[in-house]
Amino acid sequence: MPYIAIVLAIWLQTDTTVQGRISLQRGYSEYASGHFAAAERLLAEALGQIPQDNAALRAKVLGDLGNVYTEQEEFSTAERAYSQSLSILQKLSDSNNSALMLQNLGVLYSLQGRNDEALQAVVQALKLSESTMPADPAIHAQVLVGLGIVQYRRNNTRQAEKTFNEALEISRTLKGPFDATALLNNLGALYLRQHKFKQAEAVLRRALQLKEADKGVSDPALTPELNALAATYMATGKFTEAEEQCERSLKILESRRPDFAPAIARVLHYLSYIYVKLGRNTDSEMALGEAAKIAHDHLSKDSEMAQIVEDYSNLLQRRGQKQEAANLRAQVKHARAIADLVVRTHP
Numbered sequence: 001m002p003y004i005a006i007v008l009a010i011w012l013q014t015d016t017t018v019q020g021r022i023s024l025q026r027g028y029s030e031y032a033s034g035h036f037a038a039a040e041r042l043l044a045e046a047l048g049q050i051p052q053d054n055a056a057l058r059a060k061v062l063g064d065l066g067n068v069y070t071e072q073e074e075f076s077t078a079e080r081a082y083s084q085s086l087s088i089l090q091k092l093s094d095s096n097n098s099a100l101m102l103q104n105l106g107v108l109y110s111l112q113g114r115n116d117e118a119l120q121a122v123v124q125a126l127k128l129s130e131s132t133m134p135a136d137p138a139i140h141a142q143v144l145v146g147l148g149i150v151q152y153r154r155n156n157t158r159q160a161e162k163t164f165n166e167a168l169e170i171s172r173t174l175k176g177p178f179d180a181t182a183l184l185n186n187l188g189a190l191y192l193r194q195h196k197f198k199q200a201e202a203v204l205r206r207a208l209q210l211k212e213a214d215k216g217v218s219d220p221a222l223t224p225e226l227n228a229l230a231a232t233y234m235a236t237g238k239f240t241e242a243e244e245q246c247e248r249s250l251k252i253l254e255s256r257r258p259d260f261a262p263a264i265a266r267v268l269h270y271l272s273y274i275y276v277k278l279g280r281n282t283d284s285e286m287a288l289g290e291a292a293k294i295a296h297d298h299l300s301k302d303s304e305m306a307q308i309v310e311d312y313s314n315l316l317q318r319r320g321q322k323q324e325a326a327n328l329r330a331q332v333k334h335a336r337a338i339a340d341l342v343v344r345t346h347p
Helices: 008-012 018-032 036-047 055-071 075-091 095-111 115-131 137-153 157-171 180-193 197-215 220-235 239-254 257-277 281-296 303-319 322-344
Strands: none
Touching (some): 018 036, 036 055, 220 257
């Protein structure tokens, strides 16, 4: 996931207006709490208060806005923010932060299926992090995480595993802050894809324990680990354990539905599969229907939203509700055509 570092001293010592400083402080607080819409508004407001000649701070806030947009799955807007930040950082000859921003762009491209652009960005980021003197091992490790994510999404699992483990070795030597939990989560997902289920469960449980110790037991940041654990249990036939993880994830997300609607739809969609395995077909249909209601309002987000609505249209077809099913399929087809057009506009 995107790299974000909040260094309060930066903005406390700038010539930004008092209102700008307050907006920054509140924006970062909202981001840390998972309130992304509020964080977006406050950071955008703060950006408007930062003088044009304070290029370093403008670059930082633009990059963090890119993170907020990515969390909201507003990928085109996130790309613009990251690109503007990168342009400023390159003019400042700030190689370390340029590497991080390129890594952010690479991961963003991979989320959109733009695999060639993703690989190009993270390889460029890696070269920058390796050539910068003095080298910053924390930045190098973060760029390696981004490279591993891109390799994973390109189905190059062997190279992704090597890259993640290299980043993990570096992280163990670091004295400063580094988000090892995100790295462990990615490694767990990789082991799951490789059918190394015991390793996947061990790594994911370790990541979950670290996050619970840092953020408590009800923070939305826990949901990637909970969802990955659910997938691990599903793969090994532990359906009740899978249900427990998804139910916990859903309970956390439901308390903040406006910020996490697509994520809620994904968990409900997965729960519908789990309920089928448990022989609870009525619960499965109810979960799928609820997921489809949310996904219908977010068809532009990603392909999974379209898949959820399509799965629900198939359910309606089996129930004999043919016209409703046809209407939903038409909407899915339209959404996929638009998404395909957007992807094709990029080289």
